[in-house]
Amino acid sequence: MKNSIGSSVSLTLFGESHGAMLGAVLDGLAPGIPVETDYIAHQLELRRPAGRISTARREADAFQIVSGAFEGKTTGTPLCILIPNADTRSRDYAATRALARPGHADYTAWLKYHGYEDYRGGGHFSGRVTAALVAAGAVCLTALRRRGILIGSHIARCGGVADREFEDGAGDIAALNEKAFAVLDEAAGERMRTVIAQAAAEGDSVGGVLETLVLGLPAGVGEPWFDTLEGLLAHALFSIPAVKGVEFGDGFGLSALRGSQANDAFALDPEGRIFTKTNRNGGVNGGISNGSPLRIRCAVKPTPSIYKPQETVDFLRGQEAVLQLRGRHDPAIVHRARVVADSVCALVLCDALALRYGTDWLGGEGT
Numbered sequence: 001m002k003n004s005i006g007s008s009v010s011l012t013l014f015g016e017s018h019g020a021m022l023g024a025v026l027d028g029l030a031p032g033i034p035v036e037t038d039y040i041a042h043q044l045e046l047r048r049p050a051g052r053i054s055t056a057r058r059e060a061d062a063f064q065i066v067s068g069a070f071e072g073k074t075t076g077t078p079l080c081i082l083i084p085n086a087d088t089r090s091r092d093y094a095a096t097r098a099l100a101r102p103g104h105a106d107y108t109a110w111l112k113y114h115g116y117e118d119y120r121g122g123g124h125f126s127g128r129v130t131a132a133l134v135a136a137g138a139v140c141l142t143a144l145r146r147r148g149i150l151i152g153s154h155i156a157r158c159g160g161v162a163d164r165e166f167e168d169g170a171g172d173i174a175a176l177n178e179k180a181f182a183v184l185d186e187a188a189g190e191r192m193r194t195v196i197a198q199a200a201a202e203g204d205s206v207g208g209v210l211e212t213l214v215l216g217l218p219a220g221v222g223e224p225w226f227d228t229l230e231g232l233l234a235h236a237l238f239s240i241p242a243v244k245g246v247e248f249g250d251g252f253g254l255s256a257l258r259g260s261q262a263n264d265a266f267a268l269d270p271e272g273r274i275f276t277k278t279n280r281n282g283g284v285n286g287g288i289s290n291g292s293p294l295r296i297r298c299a300v301k302p303t304p305s306i307y308k309p310q311e312t313v314d315f316l317r318g319q320e321a322v323l324q325l326r327g328r329h330d331p332a333i334v335h336r337a338r339v340v341a342d343s344v345c346a347l348v349l350c351d352a353l354a355l356r357y358g359t360d361w362l363g364g365e366g367t
């Protein structure tokens with residue numbers, strides 16, 4: 001489906017880093033979901049670069065909703081959101097046009113699009129395009145919140161520093177969703193920012209791990225084989241530029257345990273509802289949600305564009321070369337990607353819920 005994802009609720013992304021605009025078309029969403037423009041702006045603010053730990057490119061993200069919303073609610077027809085690009089400096093890219101940035105998509109874009117690609121600022125492969133994803137994701141997050149489904153992510157690790165683990169799910173999520181640098185332990189966050197700033201001062205970059213928690217998802221959502229909940233989420237999360245690993249629950253860690261340690265024992269709560277005493281499987285069994293919180297981790301690599309000299313190839317001349325990069329880049333992506341991860345999870349869950357309960361379920365009377 002190229003630049004589209006989802007079956008009942010689907011999203012199409014378009015635009016380039018230095019083009020006039022980028023945007024998203026969200027289709028199949030129930031009618032009657034509040035389109036909260038302040039909330040969309042808030043989510044875009046969380047993605048926006050800030051301070052010395054982010055790129056110097058500053059975009060206002062003055063989004064426009066040009067269809068699919070009427071009198072503050074979704075109509076159920078395609079919702080199209082446009083976001084203009086204002087702060088572009090395309091000259092930075094002309095001199096190094098054919099010098100493939102190691103770790104970036106310049107070479108693979110050229111292979112696929114035969115030189116017709118808009119290479120400026122990474123073009124369609126740029127992290128900038130995630131602004132449209134976040135704007136559309138905000139509407140999905142609103143739809144889920146009205147159904148009691150909450151999503152939040154924190155920077156679990158960055159540059160060798162670990163955040164504390166989730167303790168009070170709903171309280172932690174509420175706090176994280178207000179933070180520009182999403183950590184549960186502010187002291188750990190300060191150490192992470194120092195490591196990022198140090199890497200930036202050395203012309204280098206760092207990676208990190210995002211951990212996402214989803215509360216309130218009903219049990220029984222997902223399919224047993226190819227559209228497992230893990231498969232759907234991983235498909236979408238791997239679309240986020242720089243995400244190179246996705247795991248559920250204890251993920252790779254499960255492989256080192258015995259069954260007696262890895263299994264999540266079932267029990268009954270005082271009202272007779274089934275729950276699991278632990279959550280090492282991340283809330284999914286057999287591709288289907290089991291009613292425990294979803295727990296997802298994404299590995300976000302260090303920003304590929306760094307200012308140290310790097311060996312590369314000029315793919316137009318067929319010559320080896322040394323790349324000394326200019327332009328404006330993030331010394332870390334992980335803190336900006338977390339709201340993108342929330343948005344992607346919200347989109348996938350809206351799709352899976354609409355498939356299970358029907359389109360109108362998300363538009364029903366909310367809280």
Ligand SMILES: Cc1cc2nc3c(=O)[nH]c(=O)nc-3n(C[C@H](O)[C@H](O)[C@H](O)COP(=O)(O)O)c2cc1C
Pocket residue numbers: 055103104105122125126127128130240241242243301303304305328329330333336337340
């Ligand atoms: C929010 C966000 C911001 C990003 N900023 C940059 C950046 O400033 N410089 C850069 O080289 N890559 C940046 N990236 C990552 C690249 O777009 C990505 O690494 C590249 O497209 C190659 O894709 P891959 O890493 O998934 O293989 C960013 C990604 C995200 C999600």
